Amino acid sequence: MSACAMLSCNNVTANGFTVAWNYDRDAQKLHVQCTDSPCWAPCSTIDSNLNDAVEGCPPDQNSPLR
Numbered sequence: 001m002s003a004c005a006m007l008s009c010n011n012v013t014a015n016g017f018t019v020a021w022n023y024d025r026d027a028q029k030l031h032v033q034c035t036d037s038p039c040w041a042p043c044s045t046i047d048s049n050l051n052d053a054v055e056g057c058p059p060d061q062n063s064p065l066r
Contacts, residue, residue: 011035017046030054 010020018036023029032054034046 017041019050 007025008022012019013036016036016038017034019032019034021030021032023031032050034050037046
C-alpha cells in the first residue's frame with residue numbers, strides 16, 4: 001500500500017528521517033510530523049519536501065474537493 005493510501009502511521013523511518021501521519025477522512029484533515037532527522041537537514045527543507053510529497057498524492061476519491 002502506498003503512503004498516500006494509508007490513513008495513519010507512526011514512526012516510519014527511512015534514511016535517518018522518522019515521520020508520523022494521521023488522516024481524518026471525515027474532516028479532510030492531514031497531520032504530518034517529522035519526529036527525527038539527521039543534523040544536516042534544515043527544518044525548512046524537511047517542511048518543503050513533506051509539503052511536496054503531500055501535494056503529489058492523488059485526491060481522495062470521496063472528497064468533495066475533487
